[in-house]
Amino acid sequence: MCVRYRFNKRVRLSNSEHYHSVFQKAHCVNSLYLTILSRENFLGSPRLGLAVPKKEIGNAVDRNNFKRLARESFRKNQHKLPNKDFVVIAKRHFQKLSNNETFLVFNKLWSRLFLFSLG
Template sequence: MLTPEHYQKVFQQAHSAGSPHLTIIARANNLSHPRLGLAVPKKQIKTAVGRNRFKRICRESFRLHQNQLANKDFVVIAKKSAQDLSNEELFNLLGKLWQRLSRPSRG
């Protein structure tokens, strides 16, 4: 997702899956593929190296799971404790959250 308008649409009428380390918000889109957006505030992850590591792992996890995901826009929001996770822990956590969000909604 590229523009602030895309992000605003996701935050309206969205459903989410979260953990103590990050939150993923999702909303259906009219495209034939899922899209990813990342929100990694400096306030949550202080160093540029940490923010870039978080984004790199999120993008790779999304790339590997996008075939199983519904056609939705996803926004991954980092929390402060995300910087304490190892690469493997973060990758596994994202995999669980992608699975949770790929299930059909109950409502």
């Protein structure tokens, strides 16, 4: 049986207040390629926000590719994640990764966030 996970409005950070609350008191996990900030929410499901600075990734095609991969990774892992707001921030070195390598990096960071929420 195939379970479908969606990326709808309910799981998105939708305005600047949501982003600011995550940036104020965030738990942070890093890699060379991206950073994920997280903060507890009381909504019953995880939510995702994306920050892809032009200064880090100047090409619009690469920025959009990063967003697409981040949303897909979140969509596939949201059932494992704690009820937190997440902001994914791209770093310059992301452009060196293939799509499969990007998913491996995301999976590693999601796992670290999950383990942190347990302990």
